[in-house]
Amino acid sequence: MIELQDVTHRFGDLTVLKGVTLELSERRIGVIGSNGSGKSTFARLLNGLQIPTSGHVLVDGQNTRHQARAIRRKVGFVFQNPENQIVFPIVEEDLAFGMKNLKLDQSVISQRIDAVLERYDLTAFKQHPAHLLSGGQKQLLAISGVLVMDPKYIVFDEPTTLLDLRNKRRISQAIAELSQSVVMVTHDLDLLGDFDRVIVFHDGRVAADDVPRVAINRYKALLCP
Amino acid sequence: MMSLYSPGETALHRLPAGTKLLGLVLAGTSLFFVADIVVLSGALILVCGAYLVANMTVKTLFAQLRPILWIVLILFVAQAFINGWQAGLVVVLRLMNLILLAALITLTTRVSEMTDTLEWAIQPLGWVGVDPRKISLVISMAIRFIPLISQITAEVREAQRARGIEKSIVALAIPVVIRTLKMADDIADAMEARGFDADPR
Ligand SMILES: Nc1ncnc2c1ncn2[C@@H]1O[C@H](COP(=O)(O)OP(=O)(O)OP(=O)(O)O)[C@@H](O)[C@H]1O
Ligand SMILES: [Mg+2]
Numbered sequence: 039m040i041e042l043q044d045v046t047h048r049f050g051d052l053t054v055l056k057g058v059t060l061e062l063s064e065r066r067i068g069v070i071g072s073n074g075s076g077k078s079t080f081a082r083l084l085n086g087l088q089i090p091t092s093g094h095v096l097v098d099g100q101n102t103r104h105q106a107r108a109i110r111r112k113v114g115f116v117f118q119n120p121e122n123q124i125v126f127p128i129v130e131e132d133l134a135f136g137m138k139n140l141k142l143d144q145s146v147i148s149q150r151i152d153a154v155l156e157r158y159d160l161t162a163f164k165q166h167p168a169h170l171l172s173g174g175q176k177q178l179l180a181i182s183g184v185l186v187m188d189p190k191y192i193v194f195d196e197p198t199t200l201l202d203l204r205n206k207r208r209i210s211q212a213i214a215e216l217s218q219s220v221v222m223v224t225h226d227l228d229l230l231g232d233f234d235r236v237i238v239f240h241d242g243r244v245a246a247d248d249v250p251r252v253a254i255n256r257y258k259a260l261l262c263p
Numbered sequence: 264m265m266s267l268y269s270p271g272e273t274a275l276h277r278l279p280a281g282t283k284l285l286g287l288v289l290a291g292t293s294l295f296f297v298a299d300i301v302v303l304s305g306a307l308i309l310v311c312g313a314y315l316v317a318n319m320t321v322k323t324l325f326a327q328l329r330p331i332l333w334i335v336l337i338l339f340v341a342q343a344f345i346n347g348w349q350a351g352l353v354v355v356l357r358l359m360n361l362i363l364l365a366a367l368i369t370l371t372t373r374v375s376e377m378t379d380t381l382e383w384a385i386q387p388l389g390w391v392g393v394d395p396r397k398i399s400l401v402i403s404m405a406i407r408f409i410p411l412i413s414q415i416t417a418e419v420r421e422a423q424r425a426r427g428i429e430k431s432i433v434a435l436a437i438p439v440v441i442r443t444l445k446m447a448d449d450i451a452d453a454m455e456a457r458g459f460d461a462d463p464r
Contacts (some may be wrong), residue, residue: 082452085456087452087455087456107460110455110456110458111458114456115453115456117449117452117453117456119449121411121446122446122449122450122453123449123450123453123457124407125403125404125407125450125453125454125457126374126375126403126404126407127267127268127374127403127406127407128268128373128374128375131373131374131375131403134375135454135457135459136457136458136459139457139458139459139460140458165268165270165373166270167267167268168407169407169410169411183457184456184457187457187458
């Protein structure tokens with residue numbers, strides 16, 4: 039379980055999150071809210087990419103303030119733009135990157151690479167330059183790069199925003215099939231229909247926290263009162 | 264512009280990167296002690312043969328030479344004027360041998376293999392505070408992000424043309440640098456999220 043205890047976050051004079059307390063234990067949690075409402079900041083707090091100005095974020099009881107390194111292994115993160123997540127020129131090399139950081143054995147690394155490529159139908163691209171993949175394939179590669187590290191939770195920050203309709207479907211289906219716990223920030227309300235819980239951020243606070251239908255209606259009411 | 268790894272299963276692909284790089288260093292050095300046109304031409308034929316062994320097409324071979332075509336021509340003419348055509352030919356043959364060999368190694372060796380070897384070779388520098396792992400990572404990332412930066416440049420140029428700004432280096436450089444820095448920030452985040460540690464203890 040991931041817990042936020044009275045979390046406040048500031049950038050200079052700007053207070054982005056104001057005393058947020060949450061327990062995240064459902065398998066599929068959506069996060070919505072208008073531009074600048076603090077969603078990305080919230081997401082980055084979950085795996086210690088950002089440490090809160092005050093309050094605590096606990097992942098299975100470990101505090102991101104003290105154990106950020108251990109927590110990053112447990113909480114994977116997929117960003118909006120896959121281009122900026124692919125670090126190595128060749129698909130196979132990129133998939134190996136995170137696992138090498140975990141100091142896994144070469145045999146385990148190759149085995150997991152083959153398995154994940156097979157899973158996403160990318161086997162033919164194993165030796166391919168990553169920059170030649172399509173947008174959807176790049177995002178699948180970015181997700182794969184996180185999956186091979188075997189995280190318990192995966193946080194997504196607008197994973198479908200840059201994709202066309204077909205790739206959007208493909209990625210959302212891939213996310214639906216994950217066995218990990220998922221927290222997903224999105225502006226794409228269609229993706230949230232079968233989620234267990236949706237949290238609405240507004241002006242740095244939780245404005246609604248409910249089943250998707252109720253939370254989405256509340257969000258729409260906030261936007262156009 | 265730049266030859267990149269071209270996947271394959273040939274003997275040359277399988278040869279360890281260290282062996283290939285050592286071979287390149289040795290061949291490159293010896294080329295400068297040979298001034299015999301026949302020997303240099305023989306070497307060039309061997310190098311071209313190696314392209315066939317590596318399953319490369321003639322087109323790929325010529326593509327490696329195209330960027331240096333003008334330099335080769337200018338060198339030849341200059342040398343021929345000063346020292347005679349034989350000297351010109353020697354210089355040109357040396358250069359072509361060297362470029363083709365280096366390109367062949369790039370074409371048959373994965374970047375990760377190359378950087379692993381480099382990492383190993385510069386290990387002694389660890390004693391003076393250089394982190395070999397970081398150097399090799401920087402090289403891989405440079406190769407990875409060259410296409411992305413040229414894409415950003417093209418996008419910015421297009422956006423400016425749409426607004427009627429024609430060639431201006433400053434107008435082009437500023438947005439490209441800003442976008443590249445933003446990208447670098449995102450990349451650093453993504454690497455951190457994937458367990459990369461800039462300063463492991
Ligand atoms: N590193 C930073 N330094 C300063 N201000 C920042 C930083 N990151 C975010 N902010 C500011 O914090 C506020 C919240 O940003 P955040 O990225 O969390 O919003 P968001 O809900 O993800 O918005 P969007 O829907 O546009 O992605 C914004 O006003 C933003 O400008
Ligand atoms: Mg955001």
